[in-house]
């Protein structure tokens with residue numbers, strides 16, 4: 001039987017980790033991920049899990065230990081934020097290229113500088129091309145559910161890639177919410193036992209990880225990695241289907257909220273999607289045909305499916321919680337990806353980008369409403385006046 | 396060189412699954428300097444064998460003799476020459492600068508492509 005618990009986002013992730021009971025967790029605490037590591041350390045100390053918990057001296061070491069343990073055939077998890085991810089960066093790429101099915105909770109926090117501890121998405125955007133599968137979570141429930149699914153996605157024999165589960169620093173990581181926690185046995189049955197095909201510790205079949213690849217093999221290795229990412233498209237959905245059936249959820253590549261008959265829509269990830277839903281409901285009550293699309297799977301980017309879901313709109317806005325400096329009037333990465341996805345699928349909708357919430361700046365329903373009001377104007381005129389708008393920045 | 400494999404055929408994650416296949420990779424071509432063995436001076440102490448990072452010192456294990464270099468794999472780093480105690484003795488006794496290709500040395504480093 002599942003039960004409802006009041007959990008912070010960090011605690012929800014730690015709870016999933018407790019139920020998954022990975023072989024190895026190597027992590028270094030960093031705000032706002034710290035609670036996850038603290039709670040998990042407590043589970044280890046209490047004997048609630050049998051995990052080997054490795055306290056390392058930095059995030060670079062954390063991810064290195066994860067790669068080593070994964071190569072040895074262990075089920076491995078970790079968690080980090082912002083500068084921690086930045087320090088791991090080198091090994092983040094290595095984890096993907098060695099095809100280590102590591103699951104990492106990333107509690108999104110702005111990258112320095114200036115130094116900041118609050119939410120934005122600059123950390124995850126820095127590793128969007130690293131070869132990790134990336135999932136977004138609107139709330140604590142989704143963070144919990146995504147971590148459980150991530151294990152199955154990562155370890156699928158057709159994939160074998162690391163998965164990063166994102167949630168918003170403080171906004172969900174430190175906010176207590178009602179979370180349906182499934183029965184331990186059900187979660188264990190869902191994730192199953194990891195049976196790696198190969199292990200560095202298999203002395204009867206000695207092998208080398210991390211060998212030098214020159215111009216003769218590096219390219220083939222990368223081509224193979226691209227194929228795994230392609231296969232992940234199917235596997236993410238298969239795992240979601242099974243999860244939905246077992247736990248009565250509704251996960252897919254993204255969530256379409258009142259989108260079917262909408263004339264204008266906003267695309268926004270993580271917690272702000274929750275705020276935007278309230279705005280959508282309010283505007284719908286006024287008879288305005290507005291909708292929302294909340295991305296869940298960011299890598300692999302479901303370009304075709306997104307284009308399909310948005311093709312009927314008269315105007316579209318993307319809300320980006322980070323900036324792709326120097327690109328298209330300093331638009332955000334999500335906007336850039338989506339613009340390409342629509343163009344390549346032959347869909348031409350007037351679209352604009354709204355940068356918001358950098359360094360944890362609050363985003364209010366009234367500001368999201370202003371985006372919808374802009375869009376309704378664009379839908380009438382067909383003209384985008386400004387490609388990029390900075391919401392709630394002081395002039 | 397062996398036939399190169401396509402991306403579908405190679406093990407995933409860049410793993411090498413055939414133990415000991417480094418021997419198939421001939422690194423001798425990387426050499427700028429070639430070690431040359433002065434058999435007459437050698438005291439067969441095996442210091443060079445111990446230190447060579449490429450396992451390129453050939454030995455006659457039965458008779459406990461150093462016999463030469465595996466030039467298919469030797470990268471010419473000169474570590475063998477620098478740890479050889481006979482070389483040290485020659486340099487110490489010479490009382491003058493000794494070139495790396497001095498014929499008195501037990502292991503000489505000769506520029507690749509040049510005659511010994």
Ligand code: SF4
Pocket residue numbers: 430446447448449450451452464468469470471472473474475476
């Ligand atoms: S030069 Fe270097 S690689 Fe060659 S035999 Fe001497 S120690 Fe070994």
Ligand code: SF4
Pocket residue numbers: 436437438439440441442443444461475478479480481482501502
């Ligand atoms: S170190 Fe010098 S003396 Fe000793 S075995 Fe090698 S070549 Fe001979």
